[in-house]
Amino acid sequence: MTTFAITPPATPTLSVTDSDDLFPVRRVYCVGRNYAAHAIEMGHDPDREDPFFFQKNPDNLVCGATQFPYPAQSADVHHEIEMIVALQSGGTDIAIADSMNHVWGYGVGLDMTRRDLQGQMKKAGRPWEIGKAFEDSAPCTPLVPASTLGHPEAGLVWLDVNGVRKQEGDLNQMIWKIPEMISYLSGLFELAAGDVIMTGTPSGVGPVERGDTMTGGVEGVGEFSIKVV
Numbered sequence: 001m002t003t004f005a006i007t008p009p010a011t012p013t014l015s016v017t018d019s020d021d022l023f024p025v026r027r028v029y030c031v032g033r034n035y036a037a038h039a040i041e042m043g044h045d046p047d048r049e050d051p052f053f054f055q056k057n058p059d060n061l062v063c064g065a066t067q068f069p070y071p072a073q074s075a076d077v078h079h080e081i082e083m084i085v086a087l088q089s090g091g092t093d094i095a096i097a098d099s100m101n102h103v104w105g106y107g108v109g110l111d112m113t114r115r116d117l118q119g120q121m122k123k124a125g126r127p128w129e130i131g132k133a134f135e136d137s138a139p140c141t142p143l144v145p146a147s148t149l150g151h152p153e154a155g156l157v158w159l160d161v162n163g164v165r166k167q168e169g170d171l172n173q174m175i176w177k178i179p180e181m182i183s184y185l186s187g188l189f190e191l192a193a194g195d196v197i198m199t200g201t202p203s204g205v206g207p208v209e210r211g212d213t214m215t216g217g218v219e220g221v222g223e224f225s226i227k228v229v
């Protein structure tokens, strides 16, 4: 009989729309600068620099969150609305043409970012974890299975703060489409069931304050309303 030296931590999970099933999360990959207008607002030329990847922690995801606790040690926390892709299988060196067979479903999430700490790390040439991978940094909606939704390639991506539109884009503006992301990532890492990809944010990122309400969504995939506390 297996015994553990300490009590095993819980498996992070996401809920599933219209189901009692839970989706277990293994890893969280995030794409940076995948919408041209956002790359430009961050001071980069999308024609000269490809998108790239970083990671959050699986337990940074908070499915169905209605509150976002303002994190410690930052005075400049930004919203980034993103579509989420959840994988049912994986592998290495996956061909673009085979990529979508690995997708289980989709959701909507926020890549909340301590922009001041991220900026310090960028400037120092250090990793981004303290800016990106903190507690509660990835609130998200329940997943919708591709078996009912299909594979969305276009649709409004939007985020309002206190009812004022801040971010607006369309899934069809992604520089790297989902099959390209999966194929590229699988050349760097072995992808597997339970892996989640946050697909990048359109332009209009900006700060939130305690008391703000973030409302947003991806057309046809999901919507949320989250208060910053």
Ligand code: MN
Binding pocket: 030, 031, 032, 080, 082, 111, 200, 201
């Ligand atoms: Mn992001």
